[in-house]
Amino acid sequence: MTLLEIMIVLAILALVMGLVIGPKVMDHYRDSKTQIARLAVERFADQDFPQWAVAHTSEKCPRSLVDLAGKRAGSDPWDAPYKMYCGDSAPAADTAFGAASLGPDGRENTPDDVRSWE
Numbered sequence: 001m002t003l004l005e006i007m008i009v010l011a012i013l014a015l016v017m018g019l020v021i022g023p024k025v026m027d028h029y030r031d032s033k034t035q036i037a038r039l040a041v042e043r044f045a046d047q048d049f050p051q052w053a054v055a056h057t058s059e060k061c062p063r064s065l066v067d068l069a070g071k072r073a074g075s076d077p078w079d080a081p082y083k084m085y086c087g088d089s090a091p092a093a094d095t096a097f098g099a100a101s102l103g104p105d106g107r108e109n110t111p112d113d114v115r116s117w118e
Contacts, residue, residue, distance in 0.1 A: 033077035037101040044099035045116035061086035
């Protein structure tokens with residue numbers, strides 16, 4: 001085999017990898033961001049808020065997610081802050097607290113939002 005034939009085979013392999021494997025890797029990357037956001041909002045609602053409520057019995061809601069979770073309350077995988085719903089802005093009548101990520105589009109009340117109460 002000549003060097004030219006080897007280069008052609010490598011180019012074909014690179015093309016196949018780019019067309020077949022690349023999109024699947026990007027889909028997994030996109031899905032992982034959503035899973036990270038889901039885990040974070042569920043942690044805020046299911047772990048952090050109950051612990052905060054036990055420690056602060058005189059208060060109804062934390063002032064912010066930073067008060068609730070400290071440094072872990074940073075930004076979501078799309079570099080936007082997580083939203084907190086508590087008290088009058090609670091997501092449902094039977095839910096005292098909720099947390100959400102606005103998803104990849106960064107707009108509220110769209111299908112890609114990640115919410116702790118859903």
